[in-house]
Amino acid sequence: MRRLTSVVRAVQRFTESRNRSKSLFLRNSGRKTAAHFSWNCSSLLALAALVLLGGCGEPQFSDAEKKTIASLALNTLPSLKPDTTNQYADVPAAAALGSTLFFDTGMSRDGTVSCSTCHKIDRQFQDDLPQAVGVSRTNRRTMPLAGVARNPWFFWDGRRDSVWAQALTPLENPLEQAGNRAAFAHYIKKRFGERYERIFGPLPDLSTVPASASPLGTDAEKAAWNAMPTGQQDDVNRVFANIGKAIAAFERSIEPEQTRFDRFAIDLATGAKPVGDAVFSPEEVLGLKLFIGKANCVTCHNGPRFTDNSFHNTGVPPVDGLPPDRGRVDAVAQVEADPFNCLGKFRDGDESACRELRFMVKDGPQIVRAYKTPSLRGAADRPPYMHAGQFATLGEVVAHYSKVPLAVEGVSEVHPLDLSERERAALVAFLKTLSE
Amino acid sequence: MASIWRYILAGLGLAALLVGIVAAVYLTLPQAASGPDISRSKKTANGLFVASFEPERGVVRQGELQSWLLTLKTAAGAPVEGAAITVSGGMPQHDHGLPTSPQATDYLGQGRYRIDGVKFTMSGWWQLHFGISAAAGSDSVVFNIVL
Numbered sequence: 001m002r003r004l005t006s007v008v009r010a011v012q013r014f015t016e017s018r019n020r021s022k023s024l025f026l027r028n029s030g031r032k033t034a035a036h037f038s039w040n041c042s043s044l045l046a047l048a049a050l051v052l053l054g055g056c057g058e059p060q061f062s063d064a065e066k067k068t069i070a071s072l073a074l075n076t077l078p079s080l081k082p083d084t085t086n087q088y089a090d091v092p093a094a095a096a097l098g099s100t101l102f103f104d105t106g107m108s109r110d111g112t113v114s115c116s117t118c119h120k121i122d123r124q125f126q127d128d129l130p131q132a133v134g135v136s137r138t139n140r141r142t143m144p145l146a147g148v149a150r151n152p153w154f155f156w157d158g159r160r161d162s163v164w165a166q167a168l169t170p171l172e173n174p175l176e177q178a179g180n181r182a183a184f185a186h187y188i189k190k191r192f193g194e195r196y197e198r199i200f201g202p203l204p205d206l207s208t209v210p211a212s213a214s215p216l217g218t219d220a221e222k223a224a225w226n227a228m229p230t231g232q233q234d235d236v237n238r239v240f241a242n243i244g245k246a247i248a249a250f251e252r253s254i255e256p257e258q259t260r261f262d263r264f265a266i267d268l269a270t271g272a273k274p275v276g277d278a279v280f281s282p283e284e285v286l287g288l289k290l291f292i293g294k295a296n297c298v299t300c301h302n303g304p305r306f307t308d309n310s311f312h313n314t315g316v317p318p319v320d321g322l323p324p325d326r327g328r329v330d331a332v333a334q335v336e337a338d339p340f341n342c343l344g345k346f347r348d349g350d351e352s353a354c355r356e357l358r359f360m361v362k363d364g365p366q367i368v369r370a371y372k373t374p375s376l377r378g379a380a381d382r383p384p385y386m387h388a389g390q391f392a393t394l395g396e397v398v399a400h401y402s403k404v405p406l407a408v409e410g411v412s413e414v415h416p417l418d419l420s421e422r423e424r425a426a427l428v429a430f431l432k433t434l435s436e
Numbered sequence: 437m438a439s440i441w442r443y444i445l446a447g448l449g450l451a452a453l454l455v456g457i458v459a460a461v462y463l464t465l466p467q468a469a470s471g472p473d474i475s476r477s478k479k480t481a482n483g484l485f486v487a488s489f490e491p492e493r494g495v496v497r498q499g500e501l502q503s504w505l506l507t508l509k510t511a512a513g514a515p516v517e518g519a520a521i522t523v524s525g526g527m528p529q530h531d532h533g534l535p536t537s538p539q540a541t542d543y544l545g546q547g548r549y550r551i552d553g554v555k556f557t558m559s560g561w562w563q564l565h566f567g568i569s570a571a572a573g574s575d576s577v578v579f580n581i582v583l
Contacts, residue, residue, distance in 0.1 A: 068559075152501075299530070299558045303499055308557035310535045355501050359536045359553025366533050413532055 061289070066268060068292045073265035074258050077304040080149055084349030085342055086164050086245045089252060094199050097192060098250030101243060106187060107171060109135060109178035115170065115247070118142040124378050125254060130389020131322070134176035139322050141389045146377060147305050149252040152356040156371045156387040158311060159331035161357050163251050164244035165340040171243070172216050180214035180221050181240040188239060200242045204235035237339070241346040256305065256377045261288075261433040277436065286423070287430025295401065295417055295427060300373045306434070311370035315404045315412030319388045326409065327387075328370040332362050368410030380428075380435035394431055398424045472561055472580035480575035485509060485516055485568060487577045492550065498559060498583055501536065503552040505544070510572055515547030522567040523551060529561055538564075559583040 088094035102115045118132045119125040125145035132142040140156055154166035170176040188196050189203050213224035263278035291297045300308050311328040340346050342354035371387045385391040402419040477488035485508050492503045508516035521540035526533040535557045542550040556562055562581045
C-alpha cells in the first residue's frame with residue numbers, strides 16, 4: 001500500500017516545481033553522516049572497553065563494512081542529473097503528456113497495449129511475468145522502472161542509450177505495442193495536437209504522410225516509408241523522437257523509496273540506536289555481512305541502487321524454447337545503428353553527453369551473454385528473476401550463486417560460493433529488507 | 437577513603453587495558469599491507485619514459501565516467517609529444533576487463549594526454565596498461581588503482 005501511494009506521489013511530482021533543494025539537503029546529510037561515522041570509529045575503541053565490561057550485544061561491523069553499508073544507503077543517491085540530450089526532460093507539461101502516453105492503449109497497433117500494460121504502476125512498474133506479454137509474448141522479463149533515468153544503458157542488454165530513445169522501441173516492437181511511427185504521428189496530431197504543439201512547437205504537415213509507415217515495420221510499412229521524401233521522413237522521426245522525450249520526462253519522476261535497510265544503515269552510520277523496524281535480526285545482519293563480504297554480491301550490486309550499471313555474464317541458463325539470446329554482445333551494433341542514439345541528429349545539446357556511447361566496450365569475451373546488473377531494491381516483492389524470469393524465488397537465485405553452472409556461452413564471472421543452507425537463508429532475509 | 441583509592445586503581449587498570457587494546461589494534465592494522473604498487477608516477481617498463489597518471493579532477497569516483505591525465509616525459513625530463521597511446525586493463529583478481537574502452541582523446545601540451553572514458557564500477561584492485569609509441573620508441577607501463 002505504502003508503495004502504491006508513493007508511486008502515485010511520483011506521478012504527481014512532475015506537476016510540482018522540482019524540489020532540488022530537498023535532494024541537495026539529502027546529499028549533504030549523506031556527507032555529514034560519513035563524517036560522523038569516522039568520528040565514531042575512533043570512539044569505537046573506547047566503546048570496546050565498555051563492551052568488555054558490560055558485554056553489550058550490539059551487532060558489530062568493521063570500519064570497512066560500515067563504509068560499504070553507508071555507500072549502499074539511499075541517502076547517498078545524488079540528485080538526478082539534468083539530461084542535456086532531452087531539452088524537455090524537466091518540462092512539467094512534457095512529463096504530463098508523457099504520463100498520458102505511458103498509460104494510453106491508443107499508443108498501439110490494436111489499441112490494447114500501453115507501456116503500463118507491462119510496466120504496472122502498482123507493481124513497481126513491472127508485471128510479475130517471466131516474459132512480458134504485449135501484442136504477443138516477448139522473450140525477456142519486464143524491467144521495473146524505479147530510478148530508471150539514472151541508467152546509462154537501457155534494456156537487459158543495453159541496446160539503447162537514453163530514456164527517450166528506449167521509449168521508442170516498444171512502440172514499434174511487433175511483440176509489444178506493434179505500432180509504426182507514421183501512425184503515431186497521425187494519432188498525436190488527432191488526439192493531443194494542441195498539447196504537443198504547446199511543448200514542442202508546430203506539428204509538421206502530415207497530410208501526405210501515409211497512414212502506416214516505418215523503416216522497421218512490416219514489408220508494406222517499409223515500402224511506404226521508403227517511398228516518402230527524406231524531409232518527410234525527418235518530420236515524422238522528429239515527432240516520434242518527441243514522443244520519446246515526453247515519456248522520458250515522465251519516467252524521470254519514478255524513483256526508488258526508502259526501505260528498512262536504509263533506516264538501519266543510516267542509524268549505523270550516525271551511531272543512533274536503531275528502533276522499530278530499523279532493528280535487524282541476527283539473520284539479517286548475517287545476510288548483510290555475507291552480501292558485502294564472503295558472497296561478493298556487492299562487487300556488482302553496489303551503490304545506493306545496488307547496481308554498477310554494467311554488464312556481466314553470471315551463468316544464468318537460457319530458457320528452452322526462446323530464440324538464442326547473447327546479451328550485451330549483440331546489443332553493441334544495435335545501439336550504434338540506432339538513429340535516435342546520442343550521436344544521432346535527434347539529440348538536443350552537444351555531443352559531450354555521449355561519452356558512454358563513445359567509450360563503450362564493443363567486443364571481447366566478457367560481453368557474451370552479459371546482462372545488466374539489476375537493482376535489488378524491491379526485488380523480494382517482484383518474482384520471478386533474471387532477464388527471462390529464469391528463477392521463481394530469491395531462494396533459487398541464491399542457490400544459483402551458490403552453485404553457478406558453467407555458462408552456456410561466454411565465461412561466467414561468478415564462481416560457486418558453496419553457501420550453507422543457513423547462509424543462503426540469511427542472504428534472502430537480507431534481500432527482503434530492501435523491500436520493506 | 438580506601439574505597440576511592442580502589443576506584444582510582446580500578447580506573448588506572450582499565451586505562452592500561454585500553455592502552456593495551458589500542459596498541460594491539462594499531463599493530464595489527466593493515467598498514468599499507470603488501471598490496472600492489474599504487475604509485476601514480478613511474479618509469480615505463482623499458483625505462484624509455486617517465487609516466488604519471490592522475491584523475492583530471494583530482495578525485496576518483498566509483499561508477500563515474502572520468503577523464504584522467506597521462507603525462508609523459510623522457511628519462512631526461514623533456515615532455516613527450518605526438519605519442520600514440522593504447523589503453524587496456526581490468527581487474528586482475530576478478531578476471532575481467534574494463535567496463536569501458538578509455539581512449540587518449542586530446543593532447544594538452546607539456547607531455548600531457550587526456551585519457552577519457554575511464555570508469556571503475558567496483559571497489560578493489562584495477563590495472564590500466566598503456567602502450568606508448570613516440571619518437572624515442574615504444575614502451576609500456578601499468579598503473580595499479582585500488583578503490
